[in-house]
Amino acid sequence: MKPPRFDYVAAGTVAEAVAALADAEDARVLAGGQSLVPLMNLRLARPSLLVDVNGVAALSGFEVRNGTLRFGAMCRHRFLETDPDVRERAPIVAETAGLIGHVHIRNRGTLGGSIAHADPVAELPALLVALGGQVVASSTAGERTIPAAELFEGPFTTSLEPSELLSAVEIPAHRQGDGGAFSEFVLRHGDFATAGVAVILHRDGSGTCDALRVAGCGLGPTPVDLSAAGEFLLGESALGSGAAEELGSRVAAAAEPTGDVHGSAKYRRELAAVLAADAVRRAWARAGSSDWSGRG
């Protein structure tokens, strides 16, 4: 239960980090370490070099740029969950971060680390898909952006190159009329979710739904975009009788979960239906409320 030997670089800047990544054969970035270090302790991961980015100040905090919220990759879950600015400007991010693990995991775990790890049952990758966000990948060649739709390739596999550092996460800034909710099922508080569904929608000044996106975790080999299941709600001004359940049925039909020790494929489909219905009800109500702060 001890990691094999590795070389270690404590990067002070993004430039130092990407230079170290460019030079190495089999390097991994050490962010919060809450997924990577267990894998190393179990010797399931054996990187030759760890590039520690915990000391890179430029990877913290967030800012608004042209209608986009840009989060540094090292924003820790606990910061996202509790920071008053994040709760106001990105309430769905705060709510979702609070669902992750236990408080001591959230004290260390990071936004960028969770997304780069690409665990198919993790919350933040699914939220990124639901929000239609993108990540910024930095390397010695410069920066490029990767939309969420092009990032997740398989379980624990992304389109990031080994020489790239996931340096920032960008999502659309919260607008009046936005509503979102992340619903998940866990056997015990703080455990990995068996399944989860995020619904992000927008209602215009008259209350009509003009945008709706759905994504799930634990429902496929990657976070899955299930937005097509919700198209029937576009143009609706009320969530009519049976509409939430209808979305649940369509999400369950579109999801392609596999069974494992935590639940069969059939069970996960049934969870998806219930969770999607719950999430759309909450998101719809929040979109119609003028003061959704992520607490409701």
Add this chain to the structure above:
Amino acid sequence: MTGVRFSLNGEAAEVDVEPRELLLDTLRDRLAMTGTHAACEQGACGACTVLIDGNGVRSCLMFTVQVGGSEVRTIEGVGSPGSLHPIQQALSEHHGLQCGFCTPGIVLTALELFETDPHPSRQQIVEWMSGNLCRCTGYINIISALEALAGTAEARS
């Protein structure tokens, strides 16, 4: 080997370690802080919880080279056999421990809880403590001990 200096329960500590050495092992094997308990060593149980700059972390998921310049607090820095910390006293009075293996992690996790929120509800206590496994008590007496302390002045220190 890398030299690492940090504060341990208020006193200066200095060790030479390989990058792969876990903080858990440094505390136990080099610094004799054996109250930090090694159990799952994969971040699942909470027995190795310590506070770093006031934040609870799992010392099996941090490398010692990462804590340079930090303030590390272990159970040896909380109360003493002759003068228990109020959290320790409450756990004792409510039978919130049996074998005691998880107790150091429970105490440090509760310490951070009361420093974050002196008035947690029972539900908030349950959620906050959910990352610390206990195989003896069934948790009820741990929660009751902390609930009895919630809102009292002694909980913080």
